[in-house]
Amino acid sequence: MRLTVTGLVVRAARRTHLTVPLTRLANPPTGQLVREISTAAAPKDESTADVAFPAQSVSSVHEVDPRKTAGGSRAGGDTPAVDPAATRFKEELKGKNEPNKIIHGHGQSGVLIQSKAYVFDQTSNLSPSILGCIDRQLYANPNHPICITRRLIESVFPAPTFKNHVEADPVVTAHDNFDVLGFPQDHPGRSRTDTYYVDSHHVLRTHTSAHQHKAFQSMVDRPETGYTICADVFRRDSIDRSHFPVFHQMEGAKLWKADYPAGKTHLRYPAHKNRQQQIEQDIRSLPRHDLEILHAPIYDNLTNPVQIQHDIQDVRLMVSHLRRSLELLVHRVFSAARAAGVEGGSSDVNDRLKVRWVEAYFPFTSPSYELEVFWQGDWLELLGCGIVKQSILSNAGLRNHIGWAWGLGIERLAMILFGIPDIRLFWSEDPRFLNQFKEGTITKYEPFSKHPSCYKDVAFWIDAAPAAATPLSTSHAGSSPPGAAAAAGGDATKASPTEVQPAAFHENDVMEIVRDVAGRLAEDVKLVDEFVHPSTGRKSLCYRINYRSLERTLTNDEVNEVHQRVLHKMADLSTIELR
Ligand code: PHE
Numbered sequence: 303m304r305l306t307v308t309g310l311v312v313r314a315a316r317r318t319h320l321t322v323p324l325t326r327l328a329n330p331p332t333g334q335l336v337r338e339i340s341t342a343a344a345p346k347d348e349s350t351a352d353v354a355f356p357a358q359s360v361s362s363v364h365e366v367d368p369r370k371t372a373g374g375s376r377a378g379g380d381t382p383a384v385d386p387a388a389t390r391f392k393e394e395l396k397g398k399n400e401p402n403k404i405i406h407g408h409g410q411s412g413v414l415i416q417s418k419a420y421v422f423d424q425t426s427n428l429s430p431s432i433l434g435c436i437d438r439q440l441y442a443n444p445n446h447p448i449c450i451t452r453r454l455i456e457s458v459f460p461a462p463t464f465k466n467h468v469e470a471d472p473v474v475t476a477h478d479n480f481d482v483l484g485f486p487q488d489h490p491g492r493s494r495t496d497t498y499y500v501d502s503h504h505v506l507r508t509h510t511s512a513h514q515h516k517a518f519q520s521m522v523d524r525p526e527t528g529y530t531i532c533a534d535v536f537r538r539d540s541i542d543r544s545h546f547p548v549f550h551q552m553e554g555a556k557l558w559k560a561d562y563p564a565g566k567t568h569l570r571y572p573a574h575k576n577r578q579q580q581i582e583q584d585i586r587s588l589p590r591h592d593l594e595i596l597h598a599p600i601y602d603n604l605t606n607p608v609q610i611q612h613d614i615q616d617v618r619l620m621v622s623h624l625r626r627s628l629e630l631l632v633h634r635v636f637s638a639a640r641a642a643g644v645e646g647g648s649s650d651v652n653d654r655l656k657v658r659w660v661e662a663y664f665p666f667t668s669p670s671y672e673l674e675v676f677w678q679g680d681w682l683e684l685l686g687c688g689i690v691k692q693s694i695l696s697n698a699g700l701r702n703h704i705g706w707a708w709g710l711g712i713e714r715l716a717m718i719l720f721g722i723p724d725i726r727l728f729w730s731e732d733p734r735f736l737n738q739f740k741e742g743t744i745t746k747y748e749p750f751s752k753h754p755s756c757y758k759d760v761a762f763w764i765d766a767a768p769a770a771a772t773p774l775s776t777s778h779a780g781s782s783p784p785g786a787a788a789a790a791g792g793d794a795t796k797a798s799p800t801e802v803q804p805a806a807f808h809e810n811d812v813m814e815i816v817r818d819v820a821g822r823l824a825e826d827v828k829l830v831d832e833f834v835h836p837s838t839g840r841k842s843l844c845y846r847i848n849y850r851s852l853e854r855t856l857t858n859d860e861v862n863e864v865h866q867r868v869l870h871k872m873a874d875l876s877t878i879e880l881r
Pocket of ligand 1: 508509510511553664667686687688707708709710
């Protein structure tokens with residue numbers, strides 16, 4: 303079992319992408335499919351899981367270059383051609399003012415998010431259930447564990463050095479989410495199976511780093527030399543106790559500037575030295591901690607090099623400032639958890655906490671690291687970080703600056719801090735949950751119920767092609783280095799948007815249907831059986847859905863009804879045939 307850093311992701315080698323015929327109409331997994339559409343009447347059912355063209359009927363499917371559709375390399379300024387019908391429909395969406403709801407009309411569909419109207423196109427794959435999570439702003443409720451954790455983290459990176467932001471609008475351009483940060487075109491995170499596309503050019507951000515470029519730009523004329531950003535992020539993913547398609551991330555950065563006097567090259571050296579001394583001084587002013595650090599090499603190798611523009615001494619200093627800062631974060635968070643009585647890495651509260659630094663890869667930092675903490679008998683990945691790529695700073699107008707950045711998933715920390723066993727609880731509106739927490743205080747979560755599970759299976763055939771892997775066996779796709787997938791979601795073991803296979807069954811499509819129909823009633827969905835038919839060669843998969851409410855006991859009839867609706871929607875997937 304492998305945990306990725308920021309997304310609470312427990313991704314074993316069970317993700318993949320199986321080949322099926324090109325006739326797939328709902329949720330194409332790789333962004334390769336564009337539907338030619340007719341202008342038939344809009345269907346009545348607004349709960350369609352895939353809303354790419356809910357208002358239109360699909361007449362045929364063909365392959366296109368996905369780089370020109372899903373999260374392609376459109377530059378920031380390259381604006382799409384204006385379509386008068388779309389412009390009119392946008393005005394209508396604004397007039398209706400029904401935020402986060404899919405609206406159909408005049409053969410088009412769209413949505414209003416944070417007062418901005420978007421018209422769906424062939425890449426859109428938003429679902430009503432995901433839209434229902436937008437605008438909850440759990441990070442802004444002072445008595446909610448997400449906000450309490452956010453504040454705790456901000457206290458380690460306070461003003462006036464750091465500007466602590468939140469970013470309420472979840473829609474960013476694919477350019478800001480991927481391109482500006484140097485994500486390769488075939489990065490799995492760009493895939494429509496992993497990322498929610500609002501339209502061909504906009505996504506629900508998959509990580510807070512989507513705001514990095516603009517945050518750096520705004521630092522050109524601000525007094526702060528650092529920032530933290532907190533926001534909700536969205537990834538299509540599996541269903542279990544530690545995965546929810548919306549979760550929260552925080553990102554931090556700190557920069558140092560050299561005041562190179564224009565034209566006077568002989569004064570560059572003292573300016574550089576001054577900057578070095580500033581970093582040294584900043585390291586000295588950081589509080590000490592008593593964590594036990596088991597392993598912390600710098601790493602400077604082919605896959606994780608010190609950048610060519612950097613002075614090795616500058617990098618050593620920045621890395622040590624970065625590490626000390628994040629070790630302090632761990633110290634603060636985990637001491638608070640222990641003080642609240644949450645069982646920790648050792649039975650003895652006086653035992654020192656153990657951490658270690660591990661090599662990592664992110665397209666926008668080098669060298670890059672992950673920080674792991676020894677907690678409840680295991681090494682737990684906590685966050686990713688590194689030295690910011692100089693090209694990113696230069697593009698933001700910060701040529702003479704150098705610095706570090708980190709990112710982490712708040713739920714993972716909050717689950718530890720408060721002893722919260724199931725990620726769905728964060729979304730609960732039950733007062734028995736919400737009333738347990740109070741601003742500025744870490745309290746151990748007291749379970750208020752344990753309702754029975756109800757398991758239901760769904761079995762279906764998929765067409766296995768020779769190249770297809772199964773959800774239980776892995777093959778590496780894409781050219782990104784190992785670990786790359788963690789950076790913005792996506793799983794390197796799955797299809798990439800540039801993969802030339804035809805439409806394929808993808809596990810995330812099943813997950814999305816279950817989420818849409820059952821919502822938070824689905825506790826987990828697991829592949830429990832697979833076999834290949836000896837004579838036809840067709841593959842059968844069986845997934846087991848565990849229905850369990852956190853708040854009440856579900857009746858058998860109720861679960862049967864929900865499960866029937868799941869089966870009904872699955873029957874519409876052209877990539878499978880129910881058994
Ligand atoms: N954005 C990265 C992720 O989602 C985390 C990260 C942020 C890594 C900043 C390095 C620097 O996993």
